[in-house]
Amino acid sequence: MSARAAAVAVEDLSMEFVSRGQRLLALQNIDLDIAPGEFFVIVGPSGCGKTTLLRVLQGLASPTRGRILVGGEVVTGPGTDRGFVFQQDALYPWRSVLRNVGFGLELQGVAKAAARARARAMIDLVGLNGFENHYTHELSGGMRQRVNLARALAIEPAILLMDEPFAGLDALTRETMQHELLRIAAAAGTTVIFITHQIDESVFLGDRVAVFATRPGRLQEIIPIDLPRPRPAGIKQSPEFQSHVARIVRLIGSYESHP
Amino acid sequence: MTVALSPASADPARRGARAPWFTRERWTAIRRPLTTLVVVVAAWEILARTVLTNRLFFAPPSDVALAAMRLWQSGELQLHIRVSFSELIYGVLLAIVIGIAIGVIVGISRRVQAYTEIYITALYATPLVAVTPLLILWLGIGIGSKIAVVFLTAVFPILINTISGVRATEALLIEVAQSFCATPRQIIMKVTLPSALPYILTGIRLGIGRGIVGVVVGELFGSQAGLGFLIYTSGQTFDVPSLFVGIVTLAVAGVGLTFAAELVERYVLRWRRTIRMD
Numbered sequence: 001m002s003a004r005a006a007a008v009a010v011e012d013l014s015m016e017f018v019s020r021g022q023r024l025l026a027l028q029n030i031d032l033d034i035a036p037g038e039f040f041v042i043v044g045p046s047g048c049g050k051t052t053l054l055r056v057l058q059g060l061a062s063p064t065r066g067r068i069l070v071g072g073e074v075v076t077g078p079g080t081d082r083g084f085v086f087q088q089d090a091l092y093p094w095r096s097v098l099r100n101v102g103f104g105l106e107l108q109g110v111a112k113a114a115a116r117a118r119a120r121a122m123i124d125l126v127g128l129n130g131f132e133n134h135y136t137h138e139l140s141g142g143m144r145q146r147v148n149l150a151r152a153l154a155i156e157p158a159i160l161l162m163d164e165p166f167a168g169l170d171a172l173t174r175e176t177m178q179h180e181l182l183r184i185a186a187a188a189g190t191t192v193i194f195i196t197h198q199i200d201e202s203v204f205l206g207d208r209v210a211v212f213a214t215r216p217g218r219l220q221e222i223i224p225i226d227l228p229r230p231r232p233a234g235i236k237q238s239p240e241f242q243s244h245v246a247r248i249v250r251l252i253g254s255y256e257s258h259p
Numbered sequence: 260m261t262v263a264l265s266p267a268s269a270d271p272a273r274r275g276a277r278a279p280w281f282t283r284e285r286w287t288a289i290r291r292p293l294t295t296l297v298v299v300v301a302a303w304e305i306l307a308r309t310v311l312t313n314r315l316f317f318a319p320p321s322d323v324a325l326a327a328m329r330l331w332q333s334g335e336l337q338l339h340i341r342v343s344f345s346e347l348i349y350g351v352l353l354a355i356v357i358g359i360a361i362g363v364i365v366g367i368s369r370r371v372q373a374y375t376e377i378y379i380t381a382l383y384a385t386p387l388v389a390v391t392p393l394l395i396l397w398l399g400i401g402i403g404s405k406i407a408v409v410f411l412t413a414v415f416p417i418l419i420n421t422i423s424g425v426r427a428t429e430a431l432l433i434e435v436a437q438s439f440c441a442t443p444r445q446i447i448m449k450v451t452l453p454s455a456l457p458y459i460l461t462g463i464r465l466g467i468g469r470g471i472v473g474v475v476v477g478e479l480f481g482s483q484a485g486l487g488f489l490i491y492t493s494g495q496t497f498d499v500p501s502l503f504v505g506i507v508t509l510a511v512a513g514v515g516l517t518f519a520a521e522l523v524e525r526y527v528l529r530w531r532r533t534i535r536m537d
Contacts, residue, residue, distance in 0.1 A: 058438050084438040090431055094453045094530045104439040107449070135530040155439065 049217020083152030350409025362421025420462025424455025
């Protein structure tokens with residue numbers, strides 16, 4: 001995999017919405033420094049602005065104040081240095097798995113044979129061999145998110161932005177996908193910025209976990225997760241893991257204890 | 260693979276296995292409508308030979324078949340079919356191209372929509388075959404005026420369905436393309452149009468149906484050839500069997516084109532989830 005991970009810097013970022021005549025501060029003075037190759041997780045309750053931050057990172061929305069640098073360059077719009085993994089069902093139902101994965105390459109005008117080969121390699125990476133010609137409605141939720149991931153990785157992004165990609169999956173599939181994501185991200189060698197509202201997921205995946213608070217959306221604290229990599233299956237039961245979870249639970253407040 | 264709970268339909272090995280084409284169910288599906296046809300034709304024959312025996316006003320199917328053979332051997336029937344068919348095809352093709360092009364523009368731009376939508380709706384509801392005499396006055400009794408009639412009657416269902424389809428495109432799917440740096444043109448070609456395709460195909464099917472009416476009405480008003488011309492001249496000369504030949508040919512063409520349109524739809528939309536009630 002030739003993608004080179006890039007550093008991300010968020011500098012004094014604020015985002016304001018006007019809704020029904022009321023000003024709403026979605027993000028307040030966010031400063032973040034993310035290292036190349038880091039797995040950075042943002043966790044927080046709904047309404048803390050985490051999805052807004054990811055959209056600004058992707059260039060789908062412009063901040064009210066501040067800026068974002070990716071690999072030293074200011075973000076002004078979407079770019080192929082960033083791959084976005086959307087929530088459930090962002091696949092094109094009229095395209096086969098192979099053509100969904102090759103979508104970004106097709107837009108860039110990559111030659112058909114090369115695009116196909118690259119898409120096949122990505123399908124292989126996410127473990128969907130044999131499903132190239134299936135349509136999305138023939139796939140389970142977990143398989144669809146694998147396609148989603150493969151599509152984002154196919155353009156060889158330096159950064160992978162993931163917006164609660166496992167939120168719609170059942171508990172068992174979610175568990176599997178967390179392990180798979182760590183394997184795939186390590187193989188692809190990209191920087192990952194991952195958003196979730198599940199605390200155990202954030203601890204299991206992240207090198208660091210940024211805890212966000214709501215109203216206004218702001219960064220509360222960044223917690224380094226000093227657990228070994230690759231993370232073994234039973235790690236969620238370990239006392240170190242549990243103490244990280246407990247700390248984040250305390251930060252966010254007790255109401256977020258539901259799964 | 261670590262996904263254990265994949266649906267049965269997603270098993271790659273099962274896709275290759277094909278059921279035999281000619282099954283008991285398929286035979287039943289053909290036999291039942293065929294029975295209806297045989298009964299109706301027989302009843303028609305008996306009626307024409309017993310009650311409505313005046314050959315100036317009615318003809319049994321056997322006479323219609325004889326007339327059809329006579330018209331076929333002289334080459335006349337083929338000419339009428341060819342003329343009517345080309346009028347339909349050119350008119351519908353024109354309606355498809357222009358209907359989709361304008362439909363996409365109106366569907367995307369709120370401003371254009373504000374200027375035009377009420378008039379498109381009004382014209383859709385107007386029976387535009389009514390302007391046929393005017394079109395014949397302008398374009399003559401040749402093929403041009405018929406193409407214009409077919410176009411006018413067929414374009415509005417295509418246009419309206421394209422607008423609905425474009426507007427029903429999921430915003431998320433457009434956002435995905437934007438995040439992959441798609442140009443506006445790429446978004447239209449690779450997201451909006453494929454997403455609107457089910458609507459557009461329905462519009463085309465409706466347009467073909469209206470277009471057939473347009474062909475016949477156009478030819479009845481003034482023409483030199485075509486199935487409508489055959490029907491009109493046969494009526495004028497009390498040649499009832501030939502008149503029925505024209506009507507039956509149109510009926511067969513209508514069924515054939517609808518069937519063909521359904522096949523195209525099923526192929527183009529093969530990605531859709533099919534819900535089976537069994």
